[in-house]
Amino acid sequence: MLAVATPALAQEQVTPGQIKALREEIADIDDWLADAEEDRSSLEQQLSGIEREIGQLTRERRELREEAREQQQRLTELSEEEAELTRTLESQRESLKKQIRAAWMEGDAPAVKVLLNEIDPDKIARTMTYYEYLSRDTIERLEAFAANLRQLKETRKQVSAGRLRLAELEQDVANRQQKLSTSKTQRAQTLAALETDISDRRNEREELEGDRRRLEKLLKDVEEAIANIPTPNESDPFGSLREKLPWPAQGKVASSFGDSYANGKLSYRGLLINTAEGSEIRAVHYGRVVFANWLRGFGLMTILDHGDGYMTLYGHSSSLFTSPGDWVEAGEAIAQAGQTGGTGNPAVYFEIRHNGKPDNPLRWLGKR
Template identity: 60%
Template sequence: MEKLKKQIGAINQWLTKAEKDRSQLQQQLTGLERSISDLTREARNLKQQAANQQTQLAELDTRQQQLTLVLNSQREQLKKLLRQAWMEGDASALKVLFNETDPNNIARTLTYYEYLGNYTVDQVQAFQASLAELNQTRTQMQNTRARLATTEADVEQRQQELAQTRKQREQTLASLNADIGQRRSERDGLAADQKRLEALLKEVQQVITSIPAPNPNQPFATLRKKMPWPAAGTVVSSFGETYADGKLRRNGLLMHTDTSAEVRAIHYGRVVFANFLRGFGLLTIIDHGDGYMTLYGHASSLYTTTGDWVDAGEAIAQAGQTGGTDKTALYFEIRHNGKPDNPSRWLAGQPAKPGKS
């Protein structure tokens, strides 16, 4: 793992060097998009904490109801015992003993009253224990409610920060788009983005040649037309389509998704890149072994980091608009030995419609 981190570190150093020509606005946009990623992840974790605390609160409430029933039952039993003891009093036992002439009956009578006394003590102790547990449960519920209120307040704060940061991002993106229009044509920018991705993939390939290949139950190559789609959405640009005035061809597919759509790995593998790349935004690259890699771009938040192992169907990111897109989208590629391959040859059927998993 340490060797992997050093090797991937070399890629990140190369990426930093390759992006030194970015304008001040582009650097600001990158920082904002990373902040959005962090805030989204924090809000997601806080919501999970709140859900767990709600579950714990429900369990404590159920236990409180059970203890209340037990206490009511024990209270009634104690009332009966105390009422019986008050009505009979100590004289009742003495009367029986003095009127009894059979020694065997006297012994049985003494044993009975001793048992009755012990039973009463046990009932009182059980009542006290149940009462103590009920008080402890109520205290736990109060503490859990307090933690839940704090967590919900934190979620609200993160959501406000997220909304503010997204607004700032939109303003920065508008300024950036104006700056790009003045500096160069869209075609030149897209061509540069594509070259940058190709250069990154070469760097990644040089590194992963010395990384042990993943060992999935089924090799990637055996799953043509069987793999799940990386997200629910609508394909708006397919593999091989031309863009940038017909000068460039699409090496993958572009999907429009819901704002909260999660991006999932299509196969088992190791994350070899999880960072920002100009033109592709927050980008995840997964190595599946045997020369196969998949790329997932334009995310608003990355759930994994370099070196993580992921399973097929595992959520790795949230779809977004990073990299300059004006709608929530996912850019997806499949590569074999560095060459792009048509995703439709590998993915099963059609993607689920937005809003469905």
């Protein structure tokens, strides 16, 4: 995503270039907001899809649980059938045992004994038929019960396997549902953070827009206030005084023209001179005061117009000695140094502009 730095107005310049920079930053924020809106829409769609999928999985789990309950009921019924068949089979086995035992007690060949003992042919035939029927019927019934029992056990085995499969399926669905819930939470957190970023960027944009309007108004006011300045005969034109201008204040240069600040996003367009609290700030050349007021970031500021498109700015004052429209001489005290506008130490911000463009003051100031 796009990262937009909030401009530090402590060093912003009331120039068309500065206003252009603000407009570019506002455009960057607009681009970021457009990207963020797309991201938000994508996240919302993802959340919607996840919620639908979670709902579908919840339904699947419910159906699997219902099917598992039916399988458990079937297992219970099969267990009861198995028990009943087992009891019947055991009863048949006991009956067969008794028949075998009785036949054994009569001898190894009960049918032969019957043949030997019976004289009536009809009775012999009936007896032999009885034995054959009894033996065949018993065996058939035992085989049928055994077959039913085997089938029941196989069915029970299949139902148990099916129930195990259902349990595994439900666990798989539960795992997927848990992953989706975790994903939903993460995306919801991302969306919430994005909403916060969007709100912050919108507030930032409003601030920048306000700064832009304020600077445009100030620049317009300054331009309207500037008129052709009648340069005294004894005063040399500003443009002829390169490396000859007096310093606006005593002190050490803390930041020079072109030094970066705001994490490298911006650069100084003037000098920041550390000086003593309450020391005088002096005009570097004859000119007219076009601005003398508080400006956010600069504190109390004075702007002088020297004609031919040259202007000088003096910021961070604790007190202003002039008013718009006043004329000042070179070296005249125009303000008192301080630390208004957010400086940590007493300092003077000094800048030179020609036709709205900042120029390095060290090219204009004389040696000390």
